[in-house]
Amino acid sequence: MTQQLLPNGSIVILKQGEKKLVIYGRKQILALEQPQMFDYLACPYPEGYVSPEFAYVFNHEDIQDIIFTGYQDEEEEQFQTVLAETKAT
Template identity: 50%
Template sequence: MEKYLPIGSVVQLKSGTKRIMIYGRKQQQLKSDQIWDYIACLYPEGNINEEYMFLFNHDQIEKIYFIGFQDEEELAFQKEHFE
């Protein structure tokens, strides 16, 4: 698996009890300036508010339930930004 999963991918984190859906990649945390691989929201609820936004890195993923949509635009984006 490539390092960055596409938007819409549904995963469960190693420390998690609920699935989450990725909606952003290479995210900078405002308070610390730390760069995280992903930002996600609860699945299936979606983006509720900032208390339910999850920043995490690829190595924290326990299980991948669904890999998000991939087309030519996504593949070109990954090649340009993540390789």
């Protein structure tokens, strides 16, 4: 990975998207026939999590605009190291 992932709480708009999404998970595995790892798990902003049908997984390169970057502290910086070591499947 060449860049750090955005922290939880970040708000983004995806390419070809109009609705803001708030990130609440990172390095998520979607359990399909062939499990696939995604950089982010998000839900609509400002509504928040409503149901699984309104939870979205996507990768960093799918982001068009970063509206807000979530809270970052020492603990987040340490967790970025863990995220960087997590390999995509």
